[in-house]
């Protein structure tokens with residue numbers, strides 16, 4: 638199994654590739670826009686020159702510094718307004734001329750003030766557990782798709798309530814679990830025969846919490862135990878095992894299906 642260092646290296650390479658790709662896309666986008674609106678290129682060139690020109694002016698005539706700055710800011714504002722209006726004329730905004738990030742929080746670097754971003758933690762989890770992408774697992778399911786009408790209204794003699802009423806109670810509890818998640822400490826155990834919707838509910842919960850920025854680990858019991866065994870009984874290269882033990886528990890939510 639890959640060591641911790643290997644996994645981090647691989648992920649940081651992915652971030653790198655992602656930033657390179659986004660930068661290339663931006664260059665392409667800009668060229669296309671400049672082709673359609675040559676005036677925008679002129680404006681951009683002028684804007685980047687403006688600072689230099691002002692600096693020169695200040696050096697040559699230090700006494701006029703205040704006036705020069707005021708004039709520069711006015712010119713800047715005027716050009717930016719013109720630029721925005723030009724872009725809007727073809728259905729774009731100034732944001733289309735800037736880098737786009739998959740994760741706005743860390744700007745696709747994996748870190749915010751040297752602290753790992755949630756997206757980095759999630760990637761580590763995904764790699765550690767060969768979890769292809771938790772978002773793919775939960776893509777389709779969300780609470781909006783939970784249809785209680787699929788359950789019978791017929792009251793069961795054994796349970797004293799109908800399967801539909803039972804499903805609604807479970808749904809309420811699942812929603813409460815998500816709502817109170819930030820307060821922590823609660824576990825949720827769903828049990829019953831196959832095909833009743835446990836996996837579906839798990840996915841709904843995972844999706845909701847992923848959207849709220851939590852790190853989610855979604856595994857079958859088999860996957861989890863295989864991974865624990867692998868860590869427990871594999872050779873301890875560079876004493877990394879202990880670190881992994883810690884990371885295993887780093888997920889905010891662990892779903893064992």
Ligand SMILES: [Zn+2]
Pocket residue numbers: 740741742743744745746747748754755756757
């Ligand atoms: Zn991030």
